[in-house]
Amino acid sequence: MSGTDTTASAWRVPPADYVAARPVDYRLTQPSSCYVTMHDGCRIAVDAYVPQPKDGAGPGRFPTLLFFTPYYRRFKLRPGGSGEVNPNTGKFRDYFVPRGYAVVVVDVRGTGASFGTRDSFRSPREREDSREIAEWVVAQSWSNGAIGATGISYLGAAADFLASTGHPAVKAIAPLCSVWDTYADNYFPGGIQLKSLTKVYDELMVGLDHDRRDILRQFSYFANPDFEGPQPVDEDPDGVLLNAAITEHLGNFRQTDFMAEFRFREEGLPYDPTFSSASFSPYAVSDGIRPDVAILSVSGWFDGAGYANGAIARYLTLQDNPRHLLLGPWDHGARIDISPWRTSVEPSFPLLGEVLRFFDTYLLGYDTGLIDEAPIHYYAVHAERWRTAHQWPPVVARQRLYLASDGALAEAAPQAGEDRYRVDFSRGTGNNTRYERIAGIDSRDYYADWQGRTEAMLSYTGAPLPSAMELAGHGLAELWLASSEPDLALFVYLTEIEADGTERYVTEGLLRALHRKESEAPDNYRTAWPFRSFARGDAMPLIPGQFERIRVPLLPVAWQFARGSRIRISIAGHDDDHCGQVPHGRPPLITLMRGGDNASAIELPLVAV
Numbered sequence: 001m002s003g004t005d006t007t008a009s010a011w012r013v014p015p016a017d018y019v020a021a022r023p024v025d026y027r028l029t030q031p032s033s034c035y036v037t038m039h040d041g042c043r044i045a046v047d048a049y050v051p052q053p054k055d056g057a058g059p060g061r062f063p064t065l066l067f068f069t070p071y072y073r074r075f076k077l078r079p080g081g082s083g084e085v086n087p088n089t090g091k092f093r094d095y096f097v098p099r100g101y102a103v104v105v106v107d108v109r110g111t112g113a114s115f116g117t118r119d120s121f122r123s124p125r126e127r128e129d130s131r132e133i134a135e136w137v138v139a140q141s142w143s144n145g146a147i148g149a150t151g152i153s154y155l156g157a158a159a160d161f162l163a164s165t166g167h168p169a170v171k172a173i174a175p176l177c178s179v180w181d182t183y184a185d186n187y188f189p190g191g192i193q194l195k196s197l198t199k200v201y202d203e204l205m206v207g208l209d210h211d212r213r214d215i216l217r218q219f220s221y222f223a224n225p226d227f228e229g230p231q232p233v234d235e236d237p238d239g240v241l242l243n244a245a246i247t248e249h250l251g252n253f254r255q256t257d258f259m260a261e262f263r264f265r266e267e268g269l270p271y272d273p274t275f276s277s278a279s280f281s282p283y284a285v286s287d288g289i290r291p292d293v294a295i296l297s298v299s300g301w302f303d304g305a306g307y308a309n310g311a312i313a314r315y316l317t318l319q320d321n322p323r324h325l326l327l328g329p330w331d332h333g334a335r336i337d338i339s340p341w342r343t344s345v346e347p348s349f350p351l352l353g354e355v356l357r358f359f360d361t362y363l364l365g366y367d368t369g370l371i372d373e374a375p376i377h378y379y380a381v382h383a384e385r386w387r388t389a390h391q392w393p394p395v396v397a398r399q400r401l402y403l404a405s406d407g408a409l410a411e412a413a414p415q416a417g418e419d420r421y422r423v424d425f426s427r428g429t430g431n432n433t434r435y436e437r438i439a440g441i442d443s444r445d446y447y448a449d450w451q452g453r454t455e456a457m458l459s460y461t462g463a464p465l466p467s468a469m470e471l472a473g474h475g476l477a478e479l480w481l482a483s484s485e486p487d488l489a490l491f492v493y494l495t496e497i498e499a500d501g502t503e504r505y506v507t508e509g510l511l512r513a514l515h516r517k518e519s520e521a522p523d524n525y526r527t528a529w530p531f532r533s534f535a536r537g538d539a540m541p542l543i544p545g546q547f548e549r550i551r552v553p554l555l556p557v558a559w560q561f562a563r564g565s566r567i568r569i570s571i572a573g574h575d576d577d578h579c580g581q582v583p584h585g586r587p588p589l590i591t592l593m594r595g596g597d598n599a600s601a602i603e604l605p606l607v608a609v
Contacts (some may be wrong), residue, residue: 010386019353026051045113061144063363068158073105081226096175122280131165160282172362174296180310189305191515200439202255265534291320300330304438316526331435383560393473395605409462416596421458423573447505457570473605475554480593486541487512491581499564509554529553578579
């Protein structure tokens, strides 16, 4: 089976069958575009696509899907030019408008043709703007008064923010591949800053916000030479207002400078103690989401540094809401099927069809059968099958494997011993990883160069598996170690070594030792893995030479290990391709304890299949 396994028993009504039976009664026409003025006078550019009946009937009223984007609601094409003018939202426009949804795409404050200056990544001002845009929508003659929101990444988090305003028209949101916590899910996974992401994303936003087309040509999504900057609104045919708006954008924040301010989670800025990483994270305002708002959380196993954690935390936190969770064999944005056993590079799973069924249920009130389906669907890589679950994690049983002598991974705790490993700051994981896509890089193959990489790490390999084993959930490394330095970055990799020696990257976990202290997760941030506050008050330098127990959760995955394969756990102290040194210029010497009373081990949610 492939990633299109839509006919399997995981669904009572397979997604492909639902899409095939769903009528397409409307046609798409050019949008109307205007400025909507916010309470502070800032003018926000809006495109509205309203369904037109195929049979020529009069105007109707429709539910509206809102998209809040910093990546241009629409590009202007040069005369005679061609190309998709909505590279960020066009597929949603083309899919939902013909099926009876009005689609409204918004340039967020300080971007595109909108006025204003961005003071933050996902600024709280945008959240307040979204409330006013919702109010504008319900006042339109084509609105039936029901609003949903969706979109990928930044747009998905904007859907969370819209729902958190409590606006009564918002009935359902489908955040796709988006964060719950911008700090831990995105820029500081495990408390370690992703240096490459910050730099590349800053270049992208300068290219967009400043209308620097020379920069945008570096990014495949926006490289069309026929693009001529943002599309002006209808009332601005000569682009005079657009130019004035872009001038205001020159004062926008810079991502490289901005993110460096947030070394500790929820710590206020020196010049604004009320503004912290929580200010641009959905969890912090989630108590504003009414319990009747339906939630569809979607992510993929290679979705950046923690977007799958974001989808899972949203699902676990909003327990009183109608909620659904979908986790597939995807990268960020579900653009690529990441399975080494895929039958096509681009996923053929009808993801938009699942989103349509969700909105049909909660916005149009159709009897789609969705509420009779299992609330969780996830894809098992290598098995190439969809699974269902009624709880997360789906596999409760955990198998404990111990780090043993001679690089072995044993089922029983071995005799006491130690291994030493000097961190190599020149080592990385390459440029075909889970991290490239979130920086706007069009990755196609994942970890194709993983073969041999773990040989330079501290690795432990198990015996050949007597039967196939399936992992589903979060692995957890429990390491007893000492460091020669008062801080340390820990990277733990899980690899499948197939019978013929082929190495397959499965997942990883990362944690800065400074943030090793665990605490109880708050009510607005439920997790299925050890929670860390990443707060300054909980930060603890290591005592060089002193052994401590540190638990490192792995990013979630569902993966079937083949009979005869071996499981490998590898430990490193740096990823030079994506992260900064910890500590700077002082590569730690790690001493790892194995066996005895302080046995280092890995726990994996494994079951025989």
